Amino acid sequence: MxxxxxxxxxxxxxxxxxxxxxxxxxxxxxxxxxEHIVWKALAWIGLGVxxxxxxxxxxxxx
Amino acid sequence: xxxxxxxxxYVIHKWSSxxxxxxxxxxxxxxxxxxxxxxxxxxxxxxxxxxxxTGTPNASFDRLVATSHRIYPDEVISSxxxxxxEPQIYVWMAPSFARMKAxxxxxxxxxxxxxxxxxxxxxxxxSEQPKTFMDVMLALHTDLFVDLPGELFxxxxxxxxxxxIVSGVVLYGPFMKKLPFGTVRAERSTRLKWLDLHNLxxxxxxxxxxxxxxxxxxxxxxxxxxxxxxxxxxxxxxASHESESVPKQDALPSxxxxxxxxxxxxxxxxxxxxxFPGSPFGSPYHYLLWARGSSTLTSQLFSPVxxxxxxxxxxxxVNMPWYLRALEVSRPLHFGDYGGLPLKILxxxxxxxxxxxxxxxxxxxxxRRKTQATRLARIVAAHESAxxxxxxxxxxx
Numbered sequence: 001m002x003x004x005x006x007x008x009x010x011x012x013x014x015x016x017x018x019x020x021x022x023x024x025x026x027x028x029x030x031x032x033x034x035e036h037i038v039w040k041a042l043a044w045i046g047l048g049v050x051x052x053x054x055x056x057x058x059x060x061x062x
Numbered sequence: 063x064x065x066x067x068x069x070x071x072y073v074i075h076k077w078s079s080x081x082x083x084x085x086x087x088x089x090x091x092x093x094x095x096x097x098x099x100x101x102x103x104x105x106x107x108x109x110x111x112x113x114x115x116t117g118t119p120n121a122s123f124d125r126l127v128a129t130s131h132r133i134y135p136d137e138v139i140s141s142x143x144x145x146x147x148e149p150q151i152y153v154w155m156a157p158s159f160a161r162m163k164a165x166x167x168x169x170x171x172x173x174x175x176x177x178x179x180x181x182x183x184x185x186x187x188x189s190e191q192p193k194t195f196m197d198v199m200l201a202l203h204t205d206l207f208v209d210l211p212g213e214l215f216x217x218x219x220x221x222x223x224x225x226x227i228v229s230g231v232v233l234y235g236p237f238m239k240k241l242p243f244g245t246v247r248a249e250r251s252t253r254l255k256w257l258d259l260h261n262l263x264x265x266x267x268x269x270x271x272x273x274x275x276x277x278x279x280x281x282x283x284x285x286x287x288x289x290x291x292x293x294x295x296x297x298x299x300x301a302s303h304e305s306e307s308v309p310k311q312d313a314l315p316s317x318x319x320x321x322x323x324x325x326x327x328x329x330x331x332x333x334x335x336x337x338f339p340g341s342p343f344g345s346p347y348h349y350l351l352w353a354r355g356s357s358t359l360t361s362q363l364f365s366p367v368x369x370x371x372x373x374x375x376x377x378x379x380v381n382m383p384w385y386l387r388a389l390e391v392s393r394p395l396h397f398g399d400y401g402g403l404p405l406k407i408l409x410x411x412x413x414x415x416x417x418x419x420x421x422x423x424x425x426x427x428x429x430r431r432k433t434q435a436t437r438l439a440r441i442v443a444a445h446e447s448a449x450x451x452x453x454x455x456x457x458x459x
Contacts, residue, residue: 020269
């Protein structure tokens, strides 16, 4: 069984990637499921988040 | 993870990426204009239509068929395509079905105004048409101009890309053990900065690249998947008709009536194309009508409807197997064309970031080889100088 510190290490590394993946998956599916502008806007947000995240970190390291 | 397992994953990541990178860069670059192909097509070849009151019904298909036969009396109609974006209908013709079977590009079209049945355009056979910019982009993206072998090859490259993504994720965990998320060590060396950026951008976009990669593999398999369906289910269904005579094109029942019959069989769906009896892409004994749903998701799901080509009666709605349904759903998830222009722009930006990840991966491999070469040169030099001393003492006085 994983020790508490091991589990802690797992979440420290994987929380951000898993949250981002969940946001992307929600974005990808929302525009597929609904016609309403709200569903489309959710898709724009869902895929806008990774683009902005990538852009923000890339801009910060320059 | 043990050091040997980590090393194994590194080797998988390195080789799967190295083999596919050049092709993936080509796919990403050609994918950029393809995301906007609707907009580019409208811009390069704007279509103009007479203004008619909204709700003007479409002209009868029988009228379009009669006009087509009048323009090309010695040819056969292979299919009719109804556009749902613009008021236009394409009638596709071929010198004969035998010619079409031998050469798919022997077909040409007549474009009609859907409401007035006025001829808007007649095309040369596909084989004689000059390739447009978008044709070239599509070929480079999907089959490298060599049809099925090209599709399978690029499908394999996409599969390697998916393997590279998965192995990259496996390596990400141990790599980030002592680093907080988003760390980019920009000050120490260019290589380290790009290594951190490669990992960061890769993991941020992970779900998108994985989805586009997997749906890319699926799309490249569409030709064999449709062939499989035709050879199994479709063949079995048509076997019961084998004793029937094959109707000639000039003796076919009304297309308009067949269209209305099919439309009644699938209420709530829209018939978007009609494949004529005898076409290599249809049935010898039926009109084959493709209908699709009206919502974003169901508009991807096509149902083939068969209408008897002797009697004009409804025959069946053909069941689509799960692998073709999966292929249909995978299409919008690959094209990014289901959420308006903003989604397309985001799709293009994600594509650009993928190019950065691919490029940085390639750079890291070259830089690593360089540092390894310098290290090796240093070791060799050290080794040589260590051996040079006793040699000198031996040759000395």
